[in-house]
Amino acid sequence: MKTMQDYAGFSESRRKFLKMAGAGTAALITPRFLFASSAQSSRKVRVGIIGGRFGLGFYFHEHPNCIVEAVSDLREDRRQALMKTYRCQKSYPSLTTLLKDKKVEAVFIATPAPDHARHVIESLRAGKHVLCAVPAAMTLEECAQIREAVQQTGLTYMMAETSVYRQGAISAKKFFKEGKFGTIFSAAAEYNHPGLDVLFFEEGKQTWRHGLPPLLYPTHCTAFLIAVTGARLTHVSGIGWGDDSKALQGNPYNNPFWNETAFFKTDQNIPFRVEVNWKGALMEAERAEWRGDKMSFYYPDGRNNQFTMVKAAEQQGRDDAGFEHTKNITEVYEVPEWWQTDLLPQPLRHNSGHEGSHTFITHEFIDAIVNEREPEVNIYEALAYTAPGIVAHQSALRDGEYMAIPSFDK
Incomplete structure (x- = not known):
C-alpha cells in the first residue's frame, strides 16, 4: 500500500482561473467559473440516475437541456421511485447493466460512499x-485512481x-x-449530524454508515473555504x-471516533478549523465562518437563523469591563434567494435540498x-475537498500527529 510520501511528486501548481466572456450576477459570484445560463442550446444530455435514495433529490427532468434516459438501483422499490420522480420508463437492476445503454451519455452516481471511486471509474x-x-x-489511492481515469478519458467529472x-x-x-473580506485571516466550518447510529443497521444488516469516520x-466543511477562496x-x-461505545464495535473502518476535529494549514496562510460530529448534545448544522480584516461573515449557529456580517469600523466603544476600544459594526445579513435569479434556467428557479x-x-x-467546459x-476541486479529511x-x-496533505492538482 502506498503512503502519503508516494504522492509527494504531484505538482503543486495551481489551476488558473478560467476567463469567460460575460458579466452580470454570475461574474461576481463564482471565483473560477461562470454559469452559462444565458446560452441557448437545443442539445439534450441523456442522463442515467443510479441510487434510489439521495438520487431522488435532484431535478434533471426539469432542465431544458436534459432527458432522464434511465435509472438504476439494486432494489425494485427504489427503481420504481426513481422512475416516478424523473418521469422515466426505463430502469436497470445495476449500474453495470445501465452503462451498456448506448443512449445514456452521462450518469449521476448516488450510491454508498465506499462505492464511489469504483463506480466513477467504471462509468468513465x-x-x-x-x-x-x-x-x-x-x-x-482511490483519489489517484479517479484522477487518472478522468485525465485519461477526457470526460466531464x-x-x-x-x-x-x-x-x-x-x-x-x-x-x-468583490474584495469585501479584505484579507481572510482565519476560517471555521462544522457539520453536526447527531443520531446517525440509527442508520448503522438496516433489516439486521450492517450498512456502510456503521462507524464511518x-x-x-x-x-x-472543506468546500466552504476552498470554493470561496481557492485555498488548498x-x-x-x-x-x-x-x-x-458498543455501537462502534465491529465497524468496517476500525474507527473508534464519533466526532473529529481537524486544524488545517492552507497555502494562503489561513488557519482553518473543521469539525464533523456524529454524536452529542449538538445543534444540527452545516455552517461556516470567514473572518477578514475588513469584514467577517457568519452562518447561523443553530440558536437563530440569522446570518451575521461584522464590518471593521473606527467607532469608539467600551467593553464589559469599561475599557475603551475600537468597536466594529455588526449587522444581520438577509441572504438573497439566488435560486430565483438568472444563475439558473427558468424551470430550475425554485428552492431545493441543502439550502437551495x-x-x-x-x-x-x-x-x-x-x-464543453470544466464544472x-x-x-x-473534488479531491481538494476530499483528500484533506482522509489525512486528518x-x-x-x-x-494528532502533524501531517502533510498531498496535492492532486494538475
Whole structure:
C-alpha cells in the first residue's frame, strides 16, 4: 500500500482561473467559473440516475437541456421511485447493466460512499460523463485512481458538493470576489449530524454508515473555504473523540471516533478549523465562518437563523469591563434567494435540498457538458475537498500527529 510520501511528486501548481466572456450576477459570484445560463442550446444530455435514495433529490427532468434516459438501483422499490420522480420508463437492476445503454451519455452516481471511486471509474471507462455524490473517495489511492481515469478519458467529472451552492456560500463567493473580506485571516466550518447510529443497521444488516469516520466525510466543511477562496489545505492535525461505545464495535473502518476535529494549514496562510460530529448534545448544522480584516461573515449557529456580517469600523466603544476600544459594526445579513435569479434556467428557479443547492448542482453539471467546459467542482476541486479529511483522520488515529496533505492538482 502506498503512503502519503508516494504522492509527494504531484505538482503543486495551481489551476488558473478560467476567463469567460460575460458579466452580470454570475461574474461576481463564482471565483473560477461562470454559469452559462444565458446560452441557448437545443442539445439534450441523456442522463442515467443510479441510487434510489439521495438520487431522488435532484431535478434533471426539469432542465431544458436534459432527458432522464434511465435509472438504476439494486432494489425494485427504489427503481420504481426513481422512475416516478424523473418521469422515466426505463430502469436497470445495476449500474453495470445501465452503462451498456448506448443512449445514456452521462450518469449521476448516488450510491454508498465506499462505492464511489469504483463506480466513477467504471462509468468513465464506459464512456460516460459523471456527477458523483460526496465524498469523491475514501483513500488516497482511490483519489489517484479517479484522477487518472478522468485525465485519461477526457470526460466531464463533477462532485455534487452542496456546500458550494448553499445560498450563504454563494453570498460568500460574491463578497470574496468583490474584495469585501479584505484579507481572510482565519476560517471555521462544522457539520453536526447527531443520531446517525440509527442508520448503522438496516433489516439486521450492517450498512456502510456503521462507524464511518467523521473526517472521511469532510467535504461539507472543506468546500466552504476552498470554493470561496481557492485555498488548498496543505497540513493538518486531527483529534478524535470516542466513548468505547458498543455501537462502534465491529465497524468496517476500525474507527473508534464519533466526532473529529481537524486544524488545517492552507497555502494562503489561513488557519482553518473543521469539525464533523456524529454524536452529542449538538445543534444540527452545516455552517461556516470567514473572518477578514475588513469584514467577517457568519452562518447561523443553530440558536437563530440569522446570518451575521461584522464590518471593521473606527467607532469608539467600551467593553464589559469599561475599557475603551475600537468597536466594529455588526449587522444581520438577509441572504438573497439566488435560486430565483438568472444563475439558473427558468424551470430550475425554485428552492431545493441543502439550502437551495440541488438545482444549482443539476444545472452546473448539465451546462458544463453542453458548453464543453470544466464544472466548478471538477476532479481537482473534488479531491481538494476530499483528500484533506482522509489525512486528518489518519492524524487523529496517530494522536494528532502533524501531517502533510498531498496535492492532486494538475
